[in-house]
Each structure stands twice: as structure tokens, then as C-alpha cells.
Amino acid sequence: xxxxxxxxxxxxxxxxxxxxxxxxxxxxxxxxxxxxxxxxxxxxxxxxxxxxxxxxxxxxxxxxxxxxxxxxxxxxxxxxxxxxxxxxxxxxxxxxxxxxxxxxxxxxxxxxxxxxxxxxxxxxxxxxxxxxxxxxxxxxxxxxxxxxxxxxxxxxxxxxxxxxxxxxxxxxxxxxxxxxxxxxxxxxxxxxxxxxxxxxxxxxxxxxxxxxxxxxxxxxxxxxxxxxxxxxxxxxxxxxxxxxxxxxxxxxxxxxxxxxxxxxxxxxxxxxxxxxxxxxxxxxxxxxxxxxxxxxxxxxxxxxxxxxxxxxxxxxxxxxxxxxxxxxxxxxxxxxxxxxxxxxxxxxxxxxxxxxxxxxxxxxxxxxxxxxxxxxxxxxxxxxxxxxxxxxxxxxxxxxxxxxxxxxxxxxxxxxxxxxxx
Numbered sequence: 535x536x537x538x539x540x541x542x543x544x545x546x547x548x549x550x551x552x553x554x555x556x557x558x559x560x561x562x563x564x565x566x567x568x569x570x571x572x573x574x575x576x577x578x579x580x581x582x583x584x585x586x587x588x589x590x591x592x593x594x595x596x597x598x599x600x601x602x603x604x605x606x607x608x609x610x611x612x613x614x615x616x617x618x619x620x621x622x623x624x625x626x627x628x629x630x631x632x633x634x635x636x637x638x639x640x641x642x643x644x645x646x647x648x649x650x651x652x653x654x655x656x657x658x659x660x661x662x663x664x665x666x667x668x669x670x671x672x673x674x675x676x677x678x679x680x681x682x683x684x685x686x687x688x689x690x691x692x693x694x695x696x697x698x699x700x701x702x703x704x705x706x707x708x709x710x711x712x713x714x715x716x717x718x719x720x721x722x723x724x725x726x727x728x729x730x731x732x733x734x735x736x737x738x739x740x741x742x743x744x745x746x747x748x749x750x751x752x753x754x755x756x757x758x759x760x761x762x763x764x765x766x767x768x769x770x771x772x773x774x775x776x777x778x779x780x781x782x783x784x785x786x787x788x789x790x791x792x793x794x795x796x797x798x799x800x801x802x803x804x805x806x807x808x809x810x811x812x813x814x815x816x817x818x819x820x821x822x823x824x825x826x827x828x829x830x831x832x833x834x835x836x837x838x839x840x841x842x843x844x845x846x847x848x849x850x851x852x853x854x855x856x857x858x859x860x861x862x863x864x865x866x867x868x869x870x871x872x873x874x875x876x877x878x879x880x881x882x883x884x885x886x887x888x889x890x891x892x893x894x895x896x897x898x899x900x901x902x903x904x905x906x907x908x909x910x911x912x913x914x915x916x917x918x919x920x921x922x923x924x925x926x927x928x929x930x931x932x933x934x935x936x937x938x939x940x941x942x943x944x945x946x947x948x949x950x951x952x953x954x955x956x
Contacts, residue, residue, distance in 0.1 A: 541721060545729040548684055549736030551714040552657045556682040558712050560654050564631035566711065567678055571627040574677075574705030575620045578670065581701055582616050589666065589694045596690045604794035604852040608664035609691055619670040619698075622920040626674045629918075632941050633680045647948040652941045654680030656738035659730055660922060661686045661752060663744035666694035671913075671920035672741075673702045673716040679940035682715045684737070686730060688744070689722035696720065731756040741935065743923040746850070761935060763900075763926040765850045765876035766796030768908040771867040771893070773884035774807035780905060781812055781883045786819045788881070788907035794852050796924060797879050797911035801847060802858045803867045806832070809860045813837050816858075825854040832860040847874040864889055868896050875899060877926040879911040900926055900933035 559567075578585065589611040596609055635652040642648055658681045662668045669685055676683035687695040699718035706713045719726050731740065734757045741761045742752040749762050770788050772781045788799035804813060809832070817837045820827055828842040839858070846857040847870075861867045864882075871880050881903035882893040890904040901911045901924075911934070913921025918936030925931050931939035 541723055541725045542729055544721070545719070545726055545733065546736075548717050548719065549657070549733045552682040552684050552717060553736050555712040555714040556654065556656050556680075559677070559682055559715050560633070560656075560680045562680070562711065564633075566709070567631070567680075568627040570706055570709035570711045571623050571674055571677060573708045574670075574674065574702045575623040575627075577701040577704045577708070578616065578620050578623070578698065581697070582613070582620075585616055585694065585697055585701075586611055586613065588697050592666075592691050592694050599690075601690060602853075605664045605690070607792065607794040609666070609694075611666055611694060615667060618914075619667050622667075622671055622914055623674040625914070626678050626920060626937075629678065629937060631678065632938050636946070637943075644952060644954075645949070646952055649946045649948075650943045651946050652938070653944050655940055655942055656681060657736055658683045658922075658940065659686070659733070659737045659740040659758065660684070661727060661730070661740065661742045661744070661748070662923075663688040663748060664691055665743070666691045666698055668743060668922070669695045669698040669718065670702065672922045673699075675920055675922055675937060675940060677711075677715055679937045681738075681940055682712075682717075684717050684719065684730065686719040686727060692722055727752075728755070731758065734758050739930075741922050759930070761923070761925050761927060761931055761939070763796065763876070763878060763924050765926075766798065766852075766878045766924075767801065767848060767850050767874065767876040768797055768799050768878050768911070769801045769803055769867075769871050769875055769880045770799050770908060771803040771861075771864070771871070771880070771882045772805060772808060772812060773864060773867075773882055773886065773889055774805040775886035775889060776805075776808060776812075776883040777885055778808060778812050778815070781808075782815050782819060784881070784883050784905065784907045785816055786823070788909055789820070789825060789856050790823045790854070791907065791909040793854055795909060795912075796850075797909045798852065799881075799908050800849065800851055800857065801870075801874070802856060803861050803870060804833075804858065805864075805867075806860050806862060809833070810836055813858070820856065823854065825856055827856055827858060829858040830860060833858045836860075850876070864893065868893065871897050871899070878924065879903065879908045881906055881908050900924065 827839040913934035
């Protein structure tokens with residue numbers, strides 16, 4: 535593709551093929567979709583070594599360009615991560631198919647029968663950075679939910695994405711489903727993204743998965759509805775009634791499980807009643823993991839760390855950096871989270887059930903946790919099989935977007951020639 539005219543033609547061809555495939559896929563049985571998913575998983579298993587080798591080329595190219603550690607971590611595919619892709623696809627095949635599900639509504643005064651049927655969205659566009667596993671996860675979820683999908687990954691993962699896409703297409707071919715159900719944009723030209731955002735003739739929704747800049751750009755430019763999340767500014771609050779052994783383990787895991795995920799804790803809030811006891815223990819644990827700590831003035835009176843600035847409370851580090859703040863009580867913690875958080879995932883550590891319930895009720899985030907590290911915020915861990923992203927929106931989906939989040943509903947109304955009068 536040498537010019538914008540060629541790219542425009544190419545993108546519109548992808549859109550047309552996706553729309554045609556979506557019509558076919560919406561009528562495919564659950565059994566047939568499950569067979570296709572298992573076939574896709576088998577192809578990825580057979581080509582696992584090839585996927586890891588091609589990913590090393592992407593990693594090497596990204597490193598030469600000076601890509602940061604967080605993005606490098608997201609880009610890497612090792613054996614465990616490829617195995618997780620395979621198990622994720624297989625798990626999606628075992629999940630209940632939401633398409634066609636009927637919800638019967640209460641009887642109407644007129645006697646007509648009204649129900650709701652769950653249906654696919656149609657054609658989904660997914661734009662993502664770094665993580666080549668998204669190619670498999672998104673492809674599987676869209677297939678199972680009856681949607682065709684156009685995938686546009688980042689240039690840093692182009693070789694990995696192409697190979698994984700080839701595996702999925704081979705699985706579709708082996709199972710007799712339209713290969714255009716899953717299409718990867720093969721060009722890294724940014725013009726393709728611009729065109730995709732305006733393809734409202736073909737696309738029903740766009741899901742961006744990447745950094746704040748990418749999501750903001752797509753949200754502002756898209757002519758198609760967007761399911762998005764902007765930041766993963768996640769908090770853990772250690773309450774005065776916390777089991778401090780649990781608190782230390784949870785806080786360290788929430789931060790250090792993987793620094794580059796959106797569910798990593800970025801701010802730790804600690805009740806002043808237990809701060810003097812728990813903060814030195816936490817510092818010891820974080821020092822071992824080489825995590826840079828920044829704290830408020832009260833925190834720095836108890837442990838020797840760097841000073842936190844105002845912008846630290848609204849920063850998604852995605853790296854071994856953590857801000858810490860001592861708070862008066864649970865109400866101050868809730869207020870801080872609702873003011874500075876991103877509505878992603880926040881957790882309370884406490885043995886007080888009433889406080890835990892209050893926290894869950896009052897914190898306005900897509901996932902609110904009790905006695906768990908925030909890194910559990912993940913579609914696979916929630917039993918969704920996988921996810922196409924974690925939405926901090928409230929419409930149309932919120933939290934990890936799995937099968938149900940990729941569907942909509944339509945009303946089914948039945949009667950027996952009842953006529954509407956004045």
C-alpha cells in the first residue's frame with residue numbers, strides 16, 4: 535500500500551468482509567463456534583514454538599527503538615503466556631453462549647408478551663498496543679459472542695500479531711467458518727487507524743486497549759461508539775481493622791505481580807492507626823523488590839522515602855514506583871479514591887465486615903475488592919474466559935468486557951392480533 539488511497543480501499547474491503555461475515559456468524563450454533571475455538575487453540579499449540587521465536591524478533595526490534603520496560607513486559611510472549619492464550623481460548627469454548635438467551639419480562643397490562651433476546655453487536659473494531667495475546671483473546675471472545683472483528687495491533691507487535699492471526703484463521707478454515715470473522719489490519723501505517731475510526735458504515739463499536747494517549751485519541755476521533763478505559767490508577771486501603779500479615783502480602787502482590795498491567799496498585803492508603811506498625815514491614819518488602827516509594831509528609835515521618843507530589847496521586851506508573859498516603863479513616867480513604875482514582879479497581883484490607891461493605895458500596899469503580907490485591911482484575915480470573923479490555927465507562931459495559939459485554943439486547947414482542955386502541 536503506497537498511498538492513502540490504497541489504504542482507504544484496503545480498510546473498506548476489510549469492513550465489507552467483516553460485515554458479511556458477521557451476518558453469517560450471528561446465525562452459527564454454539565456447538566459450531568465451540569468447535570472452531572478448539573480448532574484455533576490446537577493450531578496455536580502446534581505452532582507455539584514458532585510464535586515464541588517470532589515474538590523474540592518483535593522484542594529485539596522494540597528494544598532497539600528504546601521501548602520502556604512496561605511495554606516490553608506487555609509485548610513478551612513466553613511459554614507460559616502462550617499456554618495461557620491456549621487455555622483462555624479453550625475456556626471461552628466452555629462458557630455459556632449468551633447469544634439467543636431470552637429474558638422473560640413481567641406480564642403487560644394489555645396481555646402482549648414482551649421479552650428480551652441477547653444478540654451480537656455485529657462488527658467490533660479493536661485497537662491495541664503491545665500485547666499480542668489480545669489478538670487471541672479478542673478473536674476468541676468475538677467469535678463466541680457472534681461478532682466479527684477487525685484487529686489493529688501496534689507496530690511493535692506486528693510479527694507476533696500476524697502469526698497469531700494466521701493461527702486463528704487456520705482454525706476457522708479447519709472448522710468451516712468464514713475466515714473473515716477475524717481479520718488483522720496488516721499495515722502499521724497510522725492512516726489505517728484514522729480510517730477505521732470513521733468506518734461507521736461497517737463497525738458497530740470500537741474498543742481501544744492501550745495507554746491513556748491512545749484511548750483519548752480514539753475517543754475524540756471515533757465516529758463509532760467506543761468502549762474504553764483511560765487509566766488504571768488502582769488503590770489498596772489498609773484499614774485500622776486489617777490483619778496486618780494479610781495487608782503486607784496483599785499490598786506487595788498488588789504492586790509487584792506485574793508492573794505493566796492496568797490492575798497494578800499505584801497508590802497505597804494506610805489508616806493512621808496502623809501506619810506505624812505496617813509501613814516499616816511494607817518498606818522492607820518493597821525494598822527487596824526494588825520498588826521506589828513516594829510518600830506524604832506523615833508517611834515520611836515513619837519511613838525514609840521520597841516525597842510524593844500532587845501529580846503522583848493521579849499517575850499510572852506502570853513501573854516499580856508506588857505512592858503512599860496515610861489517611862485519617864475509611865471515609866477519607868473513600869474520598870481520596872473517588873477524587874483521584876480512575877474508576878478501575880480498588881481494594882480494602884479489613885476484618886471488619888461492615889467497613890468492607892461500606893467501602894464496596896461507596897467506592898465508584900468498575901471493580902471493588904475486599905482482602906484481595908487489585909491485580910486480580912482480569913477477565914480470565916473473573917471466569918469470563920478472557921477479556922477484550924477493562925471498561926471504566928458505565929455504558930455500555932463496565933469492568934472486564936467478556937462475552938456478555940460484546941452483546942446487546944433486542945425486544946421480542948408476541949401477541950394474538952391484539953389491537954391498540956385510543
